[in-house]
Amino acid sequence: MSIVHRLRHGLRIIRGRVFRRLGLTDKTVIKVYHGYGHASQLVLYGHVFRQSALPRKRYRQSVLNNTWALLRLFMVKPLPNVRLRTQWQGQVLETVADRDGFYKFEWQDIPPLEQGWHELTVEMLGPEREVLHAGSGSLYIPHATQYGFISDVDDTFLISHSANLRKRLFVLFTQNARSRRPFEGVVKHYQLLAAGNTSPDAPNPFFYVSSSEWNLYEYLLEFTRVQSLPRGVFLLNVMKQVRELLNTGQSNHQGKFARIVRIIEGFPKQRFVLLGDSSQRDPYIYESIVRHFPGRIHAVYIRDVYRKSRVDVLEVVGKIEAAGVPVCFFRHSEEAILHSRKIGLISDAAAARELSAGDPDAAKGQVG
Template sequence: MQTTGHTEETDKRSWKEFLLNLFRLTAKPTVKVYHGYGHDNCLTVFGHVFKLSPYPRKKYRQHFLRNTLALLRLFLIKPFAGADVQLEWKGKQHNAKTDADGFFKFEWNDEEPFECGWFPVNVIASVNKKQIASSTGRVYIPHTTQYVFISDIDDTFLISHSSNLRKRLWVLFTENARSRRPFEGVVRHYQLLAQSNTTEDAPNPFFYVSSSEWNLYEYILEFTAVNELPRGIFLLSQLKQFSQLLKTGQNNHGTKFTRIVRILQAFPHQRVILLGDSSQQDPYIYESIVQHYPKQVHAVYIRDVFQRNYEKVREVLNRIEASGVACLLFKHSDEAILHSVKIGLIAPSDAEKKLSAAQNEIPKMAQSF
């Protein structure tokens, strides 16, 4: 005969399994490996280990409730602190340990030959020398190109309404990574920049640096892939728990400066182009970057999405421009394409190919610069 205690324990376990299945969560340890990158002979790979995490989304039906639940699931996580993680690269093992947030980071030097491109890396998580989970990620080793592009995400290429809390949350909760839309023309601009002064098989590296949290990594990765934005490296902000959901994308601007500085230090010989928007702190962060690294920053692009900030942002960009860095405050990406033609980032012939026949005013408009 079953005891009362045993029955209660079984009931609790059944309810837990029911709730996990309802929200498509797993209580099994998991490893998430984000896109890493290499430069010179140094490689960097980072990720998280979780005790509780959502399964990847497979169906993208445009349904209010499905989209809301899918968004909520991304914040129903429990990090695995203190786990040992191992990465193998060219027969050598590298070791790290997760911090209180479940985050891990590998940095190591490679040996020649140092090939360029995307390469798989396998990461294993262990506790007391017993493997609990593993996952494969990818590390990108860019070709030696003239430029590095660093772009914000929300309201820079992804329409997010960051300056309006109600609209921002409505879009976040009711849309999904495949139904969200980029600004008109931004994909053309980014694709052209990826090929700027290089060849198709050796694109310029793109880094997407955002105040959005790592919770949204798969969401943003899916959006960029579906919309054919240049494949790149994501440097996002610290994980948020479910109780912090309404603050997503907020109050992480200080660390954004640090993340951008790391990229500039990793690629000291490339010219850097910064792309952001006027809704929050991008102009001020970029001004500080230019002050610290004036010889590396080649151009600054700010999308004008918040009219109330126009005059302040214009003043910031005037100061940046006075230091010798090309700047543009723009509403439509066609303006940015034309500016990129003007300063030599994009060849006029390449721009003409990307613009539609209805918009093909490059030869006439370029003369006005």
């Protein structure tokens, strides 16, 4: 090995050590997000990166550590235009990542499909079709239940202060996925909804549709896991860079409408319940969904977190109710649980049991 080659090799080693010290990697990483299947159509999303954050292993409650951990999630460099391959039930599927490193597999199978969660591997192919890198993830085929649930994230179940930029950024930078708190009672409500009118081995499906970016996917996944929220499929917003961090979760609400439409269109025989909050555009998006899909929306839940928008939101609530869809505009999750019991989403016995048990570990405060 020549001196030049040895020098380059040594610099690569040093660079790798510095990156690891910073919680970053300059190695190719294939992210595979939760995909989902419906009828005969299946879809799987992900990103390919040439630089990304290493998975967080320690969750010490330190402002400095939490701030750096958040910044790392936005210090990504995509690897565009690479060919990818996955396999499903004997089918070999290929696609190409776009300029942002984002990829999507869409394919069909012959029903009936095996319901539940399925593990898949996505491989990156070289010029000779050799496997260069691989990543793994899951695809969810919901059980044939009566209802599906589409929920927002920020200020719907996760306290985020979305209407106040200063508070929102403060929480993002100083807390982490394990120290952030849900609203009081919301976990029990979601657990009851997932189990309502079905059996434990066939829960109602949950889809988490948010204006937050794919940068926060693992963050949100860890939060829902730690809090024991129903396991579900995330559909998030386009990836952002560090320079765009101050605008996280604040844009492309129209894209959120389109993502919800794709879910509802994908399950033509299922009725849906929409859950959101009053801090941003959820009431208006959901009112549009109700008009777009007459007879398909069973109920709408809007958490009242922003008093300045209350009058306008009540006007939208009236429009949804005029379309024949029940609306629960609530401040406390106990109200939402009682409403869900009233319209038959959860049983009287289950609701009474959970309300009497309480939820002492959840956050007490409200937003707004």
